[in-house]
Amino acid sequence: MAKEIVMPRLSDTMEEGKILKWHKRPGDQVTKGEVLAEIETDKANMDLEAYDTGVLTKIVVEEGGQAPIGQPIAYIGAPDEVESADRPTSAPPSQPVTPETSAGPASEAIPQTAPAPAEEIKAGQPSADRTGQLTTRQQGTVPAAPVPTPAPPTTGGAVEDGDGRIKASPLARRIAAERGIDLSRIQGSGPGGRILREDVEKAMAAQTVQIAVPGPEVPRPVAEPVVQEAPVGGLTRPGRHEPFSRMQQTIARRMTFSKQQVPHFYVTTEVDTGELTELRQRLNAAGEDVKISYNDLIVKAVALALVDMPLLNASYREDGLHYNEEINIGIAVAIERGLVVPVIHQADVKGVRQIARENAAMFQRVRENKPRPEDFQGATFTISNLGMYDVDEFMAIIDQPAAAILAIGSIRKRPVVVNDEIVVRERMRMTISADHRVVYGAEAAQFLQLVKRRLEQPYSLLG
Amino acid sequence: MLKYAIRQSDPVMFIEHLALYNTRGEVPDGDYLTEFGKAQIVRPGKDISIFAHSRMTLFALEAAKELEALGVSAEVVDLRSLRPYDLETLVKSVKRTNRALYVEEGWGTYGIGAEICAAVTEAAFDYLDAPIGRVAGAEVPMPYSKPLERAAIPSPATIVAKAKQVLHIA
Numbered sequence: 160m161a162k163e164i165v166m167p168r169l170s171d172t173m174e175e176g177k178i179l180k181w182h183k184r185p186g187d188q189v190t191k192g193e194v195l196a197e198i199e200t201d202k203a204n205m206d207l208e209a210y211d212t213g214v215l216t217k218i219v220v221e222e223g224g225q226a227p228i229g230q231p232i233a234y235i236g237a238p239d240e241v242e243s244a245d246r247p248t249s250a251p252p253s254q255p256v257t258p259e260t261s262a263g264p265a266s267e268a269i270p271q272t273a274p275a276p277a278e279e280i281k282a283g284q285p286s287a288d289r290t291g292q293l294t295t296r297q298q299g300t301v302p303a304a305p306v307p308t309p310a311p312p313t314t315g316g317a318v319e320d321g322d323g324r325i326k327a328s329p330l331a332r333r334i335a336a337e338r339g340i341d342l343s344r345i346q347g348s349g350p351g352g353r354i355l356r357e358d359v360e361k362a363m364a365a366q367t368v369q370i371a372v373p374g375p376e377v378p379r380p381v382a383e384p385v386v387q388e389a390p391v392g393g394l395t396r397p398g399r400h401e402p403f404s405r406m407q408q409t410i411a412r413r414m415t416f417s418k419q420q421v422p423h424f425y426v427t428t429e430v431d432t433g434e435l436t437e438l439r440q441r442l443n444a445a446g447e448d449v450k451i452s453y454n455d456l457i458v459k460a461v462a463l464a465l466v467d468m469p470l471l472n473a474s475y476r477e478d479g480l481h482y483n484e485e486i487n488i489g490i491a492v493a494i495e496r497g498l499v500v501p502v503i504h505q506a507d508v509k510g511v512r513q514i515a516r517e518n519a520a521m522f523q524r525v526r527e528n529k530p531r532p533e534d535f536q537g538a539t540f541t542i543s544n545l546g547m548y549d550v551d552e553f554m555a556i557i558d559q560p561a562a563a564i565l566a567i568g569s570i571r572k573r574p575v576v577v578n579d580e581i582v583v584r585e586r587m588r589m590t591i592s593a594d595h596r597v598v599y600g601a602e603a604a605q606f607l608q609l610v611k612r613r614l615e616q617p618y619s620l621l622g
Numbered sequence: 623m624l625k626y627a628i629r630q631s632d633p634v635m636f637i638e639h640l641a642l643y644n645t646r647g648e649v650p651d652g653d654y655l656t657e658f659g660k661a662q663i664v665r666p667g668k669d670i671s672i673f674a675h676s677r678m679t680l681f682a683l684e685a686a687k688e689l690e691a692l693g694v695s696a697e698v699v700d701l702r703s704l705r706p707y708d709l710e711t712l713v714k715s716v717k718r719t720n721r722a723l724y725v726e727e728g729w730g731t732y733g734i735g736a737e738i739c740a741a742v743t744e745a746a747f748d749y750l751d752a753p754i755g756r757v758a759g760a761e762v763p764m765p766y767s768k769p770l771e772r773a774a775i776p777s778p779a780t781i782v783a784k785a786k787q788v789l790h791i792a
Binding site: 328329330331332333348349350355356 | 720747748749750751752790
């Protein structure tokens with residue numbers, strides 16, 4: 160019997176994935192652990208490895224096609240089960256199609272195979288005629304303006320859905336999974352707030368009409384610059400229109416959600432970093448293989464402060480606070496026209512050197528666009544550091560489900576009053592954005608003091 | 623069904639319901655047989671499936687009529703034989719209605735309803751929009767007094783009440 164290979168969940172926020180390349184064709188022998196395909200998620204391109212040994216009997220979703228998490232994309236079985244690759248690739252054979260799943264605009268809109276470029280443009284640009292040269296490009300290779308300062312971080316939460324804590328009927332769950340609907344954003348109308356089919360269908364209807372922030376089920380061309388002929392809004396010269404990449408769609412959606420739904424408040428303080436700089440120089444003078452960055456030290460300071468104040472490591476849930484056991488620190492990293500949030504897991508029990516090593520390895524993987532799924536998963540607190548861009552201070556948007564994000568400004572020499580005298584000191588401003596449903600003002604201030612004390616007495620970070 | 627049972631070479635336990643002896647109904651002409659393991663959809667509906675066997679099928683039909691007055695379209699399925707039972711028809715029904723209820727006259731714990739609920743949940747979990755409800759008799763020795771007996775077994779009213787609970791309507 161052929162086994163299904165389903166679209167795997169490669170990141171917390173992923174709802175569907177796109178097959179960039181199949182490394183195997185039907186009839187090919189496959190060994191467990193071998194790379195079967197390359198998959199584009201909302202964050203990065205990742206390799207899909209085989210869980211079984213056998214023969215790839217059938218490819219359901221061809222290159223360029225998309226599938227929601229859990230949907231079969233291919234089958235592995237015995238050699239005699241091989242089917243022709245030319246078969247139509249619409250409905251996966253193992254999934255019984257009920258009337259309510261086969262009808263409706265959303266499922267019809269999910270292309271199983273990539274449409275021709277012309278159609279893609281039509282989908283993204285319903286009204287505009289185009290004159291520009293069109294080439295299909297992969298995400299990330301689009302010539303774009305130089306990277307501006309990155310926005311506050313986006314994705315990378317511990318638990319968003321599917322962990323059983325969101326109450327939803329099995330039917331509602333299945334429909335949501337098929338349509339790529341985020342259950343955590345749906346208000347359940349059933350007993351005890353359980354999400355029912357009706358609720359999911361209402362959410363789907365709402366999403367379909369929402370054009371400004373399209374859901375993932377709306378087919379979009381991937382990053383193709385298009386020249387618009389008709390100028391908009393009274394402008395005489397036409398501008399350039401650039402469709403969002405999948406990552407940019409995700410960032411837009413999550414940031415909009417967080418800024419609209421999460422009551423943010425901000426507390427700023429200034430830290431004396433003289434000793435921190437000195438410690439860092441000494442550590443790096445020791446000539447170890449990995450240099451320690453300010454980020455590594457800040458990660459450690461935050462992690463230790465979170466040990467003292469687990470409230471800041473908690474997440475908001477509809478029925479109460481969820482205290483996370485692990486302290487996983489996400490760090491916002493700018494990449495070309497996007498950003499990712501790699502996560503240092505259990506930073507509280509790791510040494511600064513180890514944090515530096517993991518950070519370096521992760522950044523390397525991100526740069527090569529080959530991150531591991533766990534690199535982006537499970538952040539319980541986030542740090543966004545724009546220190547390298549000459550920034551006094553800034554306010555970041557909370558990356559749900561974390562309850563807070565710490566925004567780090569540049570280290571500068573500033574005049575400060577010490578013992579009634581004005582002296583020049585190295586100072587750094589940091590601003591915490593906190594979810595007021597979880598944390599209150601005094602608590603955020605108290606937490607900042609804990610971080611500040613750690614950074615001003617940095618030898619405590621080595622303990 | 624009795625005729626079918628007699629024609630089997632295997633022993634068959636055929637349980638008649640005393641209270642149904644006076645129930646009349648049409649039987650088709652000719653050599654009419656009811657096979658085992660074939661449930662019958664006695665009333666099609668789309669909002670909830672009510673599964674039952676024996677006399678409770680009639681109660682379920684009455685309940686379905688009352689539910690119709692509330693705007694609920696209930697499907698009633700008669701299991702007819704309990705072993706083998708027709709899981710396929712039950713699952714197909716649940717896949718249409720997404721909600722189900724089992725009615726039995728006997729005790730609920732360890733009963734037929736428990737088995738059916740478990741099997742249907744296993745087979746159609748992803749199609750359920752609510753837990754499968756059960757209506758069963760009170761777990762007491764059957765009283766002799768008629769009013770007490772009536773109170774001890776399910777009634778169309780208790781079936782309607784439970785159906786509303788499964789449907790999450792007031």
